[in-house]
Amino acid sequence: MKRSIIYCLLLSTALWAGCNKYLDKEPDNRTDIQTAEQIAQLLTAAYPQANYILFCEAMSDNAEDKEGGGSSYDILNRINRQSYRYERVETAPDDQDSPDYYWMACYKAIAAANQALEIIESSPDKAQLGPHRGEALLARAYAHFMLVTLFAKTYDNATAASDPGIPYVTAPEKEVFLQYDRETVAYTYEMIEKDIKEGFPLIDDKIYKEAPKFHFNKRAAAAFAARFYLFKQDYAQVITYASLALPGDAVDNIRPWNTILTNLQYNELETEYTKSTLKGNLLLQEANSFWGDAYPSLRFGIGQKIATNLLIQNNVSGGRYAYDLYGASPRSYNIPKFYTHFVATSINASTGHPYNTIPLLTAEEALLNRAEAYVLLGNTALAIADMNAFISQNIQGYSASAHNLTNSKLTNYYNAPLQFAAMYAILDFKRAFFLHEGMRWFDILRWKIPVTHETLEGEQIVLTPEDNRRVLQLPALTQQAGLAQNPR
Secondary structure (H helix, E strand, O other), X not given: OHHHHHOOXXXXXXXXXXXXXXXXXXXXXXXXXXXXXXXXXXXXXXXXXXXXXXHHHHHOOOOEEOOOOOOOOHHHHHHHHHHHOOOOOOOOOOOOOOHHHHHHHHHHHHHHHHHHHHHHHHOOOHHHHHHHHHHHHHHHHHHHHHHHHHHOOOOOOXXXXXXXXXXXXXXXXXXXXXXXXXXXXXXXXXXXXXXXXXXXXXOOHHHOOOOHHHOOOHHHHHHHHHHHHHHHOOHHHHHHHHXXXXXXXXXXXXXXXXXXXXXXXXXXXXXXXXXXXXXXXXEEEXXXXXXXXXXXXXXXXXXXXXXXXXXXXXXXXXXXXXXXXXXXXHXXXXXXXXXXXXXXXXXXXXXXXXXXXXXXXXXXXXXXXXXXXXXXXXXXXXXXXXXXXXXXXXXXXXXXXXXXXXXXXXXXXXXXXXXXXXXXXXXXXXXXXXXXXXXXXHHHHHHOOOEXXXXXXXXXXXXXOOOHHHOOOOOHHXXXXXXXXXXX
């Protein structure tokens, strides 16, 4: 399987109501938003307040049938099961953690970004609002990028001009039912790149007086650009932007897993992992999600086979990862990364909405994306240097002499030519580091990695490199906006 890696809405009534609740009270109160502080507050809604991890993780090769178990929420079990089987996830638009819910959350975020941009454009203080415009453009680009990544074919220069994309919305909506064109993946990427190029120079961290990691700060914007260009296969740009996300020594930018985090207790690690003060976290977002409580118990997730292959055995470094695996049995294996907090529906209510803080962009991803770009441009020496920086913070009992990679160590471990072996190592590091975070699915998409899911009943569900099921189906409500569904 490893060798094959290289060798080879939109705006429904429900969305409108959720996206513009404040319009219920005063239809044109958007004119009340005038100051930089008010625009900044509006932009807090320009990030998807939903979670893609549950379905991305279940679709990836980080999931196996653990038998039994399951969440106390039936809808989560259904999303977990149907994603594992590559079936259409059948949920209501407001069912948290589902693809439909994420789609709508992205367009809600885009609506907020577009509203901010319109206000800025008409403001007499437009020149002073440049940093806010930069944030709005990056936020709009990010939400569209996540949509095109999940709901359209992965970028391929040979077919992008004909592959259906997703609607790129650049203006605030003033009508409930509009007709939209999906355009193409190439067009979607062109618009994302345009927003990145216009927005990035405008980003100024000084405007984020509080919680800068919940906004597109400069390093987060650079990390996003590096991810975008990795998908676009523009590897020189990946290196440029990833380096901006990693100022100074790369080691100083990433989480100290094998020193500080590995010494924390379960509850301590659960709360520490997504703190804004923790090195490695570049962009965080609170998402309305059950994931933090559900993922250890879901039937389809990390079990004995995956835990052994990824975490319990030595990896290419000759050591084991410093990630502590908890759980009384394979049914509950997990690495504590998410703390769920509830927001009560009212002061005296006993019920509420669960929220998780999700790391949207990290220094570790930027580092390994840069290493990948180095490999693809033929500079394996710099790629190995980046991998060794990663190893120094992520391997138990790290010793440079024992664990650092060399050319021979890579080729011997993977029994492959150096360039291939280096790429395998990077993808293996990413897979292990981002367990429970959904990121493995993006590498599976980019590299067309085949996935086979087995059930305890003996069934095999095979996802081949060209399988249409790699592309999530658009929400059924989007047909009201004139959008063609993805082929099956």
